[in-house]
Amino acid sequence: MELTVTLEINEKKHVLTLDSRTTLLDLLREELHLTGTKKGCDHGQCGTCTILLDGKRVNSCLILAASADQKSITTIEGLSSSNSLHPLQKAFISHDALQCGYCTPGQILSAAGFLNEPWERTTEGIKEGMSGNLCRCGAYPNILTAVQEVLENQKLLNPQKASHS
Amino acid sequence: MRAALSTLKFLEAGSLSHAFKIMKTHPGIMPTAGCTDIYVSLNFGTLKVREFLNLWGLSELRKIQMKGDYLSIGSLATYTQIIHSDSVKKWIPMLIQASSSIGGMQIQNRGTLGGNIGNGSPAGDTLPVLAAAEAVVVLGSTEGIRRISFNMFYTGYRKNAMNPEELILSVEIPRIKSQQWYRKVGTRAAQAISKIVMAAVLSKDPEEQQDPRRIRIAFGSLAPTVIRAFRTETALAENGNITEAQKTLLSEIQPIDDIRSTALYRQTVAANLLAEWWGKVSPRSLIKS
Numbered sequence: 478m479e480l481t482v483t484l485e486i487n488e489k490k491h492v493l494t495l496d497s498r499t500t501l502l503d504l505l506r507e508e509l510h511l512t513g514t515k516k517g518c519d520h521g522q523c524g525t526c527t528i529l530l531d532g533k534r535v536n537s538c539l540i541l542a543a544s545a546d547q548k549s550i551t552t553i554e555g556l557s558s559s560n561s562l563h564p565l566q567k568a569f570i571s572h573d574a575l576q577c578g579y580c581t582p583g584q585i586l587s588a589a590g591f592l593n594e595p596w597e598r599t600t601e602g603i604k605e606g607m608s609g610n611l612c613r614c615g616a617y618p619n620i621l622t623a624v625q626e627v628l629e630n631q632k633l634l635n636p637q638k639a640s641h642s
Numbered sequence: 643m644r645a646a647l648s649t650l651k652f653l654e655a656g657s658l659s660h661a662f663k664i665m666k667t668h669p670g671i672m673p674t675a676g677c678t679d680i681y682v683s684l685n686f687g688t689l690k691v692r693e694f695l696n697l698w699g700l701s702e703l704r705k706i707q708m709k710g711d712y713l714s715i716g717s718l719a720t721y722t723q724i725i726h727s728d729s730v731k732k733w734i735p736m737l738i739q740a741s742s743s744i745g746g747m748q749i750q751n752r753g754t755l756g757g758n759i760g761n762g763s764p765a766g767d768t769l770p771v772l773a774a775a776e777a778v779v780v781l782g783s784t785e786g787i788r789r790i791s792f793n794m795f796y797t798g799y800r801k802n803a804m805n806p807e808e809l810i811l812s813v814e815i816p817r818i819k820s821q822q823w824y825r826k827v828g829t830r831a832a833q834a835i836s837k838i839v840m841a842a843v844l845s846k847d848p849e850e851q852q853d854p855r856r857i858r859i860a861f862g863s864l865a866p867t868v869i870r871a872f873r874t875e876t877a878l879a880e881n882g883n884i885t886e887a888q889k890t891l892l893s894e895i896q897p898i899d900d901i902r903s904t905a906l907y908r909q910t911v912a913a914n915l916l917a918e919w920w921g922k923v924s925p926r927s928l929i930k931s
């Protein structure tokens with residue numbers, strides 16, 4: 478069954494006619510060729526397909542595009558709006574928070590969601606908050622350092638906001 | 643792409659009464675909430691349903707609120723919502739522990755309490771909490787609303803007392819004047835389906851000391867459904883002898899060998915969990931502390 482959905486993807490409106498069984502993940506990769514979002518398991522287990530849906534992190538492999546009608550989506554391609562990289566992207570590069578890089582877009586989107594959530598800004602809090610993203614290469618220590626650095630910089634820039642959370 | 647799937651049909655519930663009507667007029671249709679269970683089974687090809695009713699837009703089913711002397715949690719409340727709810731924290735903190743142990747944040751942002759109940763896996767992490775809390779499930783359909791005790795809800799492996807056209811609307815949690823305890827044993831701390839879950843309450847209220855229901859113990863993954871260990875509760879209430887109670891427990895559970903664990907492991911851990919909890923909360927240790 479074909480149906481039409483309207484999605485705002487990386488701040489651009491798309492009106493799409495698609496098969497009702499298409500997941501957001503397949504839509505992004507196969508139809509829109511936004512291949513930054515990866516497919517690891519297709520079962521909600523690994524987090525490589527993490528995107529922001531209305532600002533909240535979700536596994537795009539577990540969401541049907543049809544059920545996301547009228548929603549806004551951010552993928553790795555749209556995380557930085559200007560030509561400069563998002564602070565998380567910079568931190569992942571400077572801390573070498575990856576090896577093969579397959580999990581990285583999901584890690585970064587998940588961390589972007591984490592920054593907006595009321596987690597404790599501690600090592601344990603980051604570990605717990607990032608536990609939905611697996612890294613087969615085991616880059617966890619550097620991923621943790623990268624996220625910590627962005628949190629530290631956030632605190633410096635906006636001490637009030639950081640102390641609230 | 644999903645070659646295994648044939649055409650699927652998705653209907654959208656505009657309002658609750660609309661949803662009730664669709665459930666009535668489309669036999670075999672499956673309601674969907676966060677889809678964190680449904681989509682996995684669709685993907686595996688084990689789910690044969692072809693028609694779905696999306697409830698996600700029904701924000702009235704997402705409310706968490708005090709209603710007189712009980713807490714009402716809407717079926718569409720997500721784990722994230724539950725974890726950050728002050729009322730849940732005050733009323734039933736063990737539900738926060740259970741919710742925090744479910745999946746990663748991506749799952750907690752979508753997975754719902756109603757979905758955990760509807761899915762009815764014996765390993766569902768919130769289910770022992772609802773059993774120990776003696777929660778009430780509120781169901782609705784075009785016929786009206788009815789309430790059923792959570793402890794009467796499951797009738798067999800993944801079978802429940804709902805009529806096909808009914809929806810889960812909310813869960814009502816009565817006041818628990820007791821110490822609450824929750825423990826999940828899984829392969830790793832996060833993202834792991836449990837091998838065993840135990841939730842228990844023990845009332846310290848002097849007025850309730852004669853009430854046999856002051857001790858309530860529930861387990862997940864030890865039987866085809868979540869279970870209350872009623873005979874173990876009685877044994878502990880009668881004499882507080884933990885060794886006897888462990889024996890009683892082993893006689894009333896029927897764990898199985900499966901891909902996640904063995905029956906022997908589950909029996910051993912269940913008995914150990916019981917002792918761990920009792921060691922922390924039993925009247926004697928309360929006096930000591």
Ligand SMILES: Cc1cc2nc3c(=O)[nH]c(=O)nc-3n(C[C@H](O)[C@H](O)[C@H](O)COP(=O)(O)OP(=O)(O)OC[C@H]3O[C@@H](n4cnc5c(N)ncnc54)[C@H](O)[C@@H]3O)c2cc1C
Pocket residue numbers: 520521522523672673674675676677678679680681682697717718743744745746749752753754755756757758759760761765766767768808809810811833834835836
């Ligand atoms: C990676 C991963 C990790 C997970 N980890 C855990 C875990 O640690 N512990 C755990 O317990 N579960 C876990 N789950 C399972 C799942 O997330 C939970 O069971 C969740 O609560 C399901 O909620 P949902 O809203 O996604 O349900 P859905 O998938 O939308 O629905 C599940 C079932 O409930 C029915 N249903 C849903 N809402 C209603 C309603 N209002 N009325 C009637 N029927 C309804 C549906 O028809 C369906 O049969 C995990 C899943 C994944 C993918």
Ligand code: FES
Pocket residue numbers: 515516517518519520521522523524525526527536537538539
């Ligand atoms: S591909 Fe979605 S969680 Fe693995």
Ligand code: FES
Pocket residue numbers: 574575576577578579580581611612613614615616
């Ligand atoms: S960098 Fe290879 S999986 Fe994470």
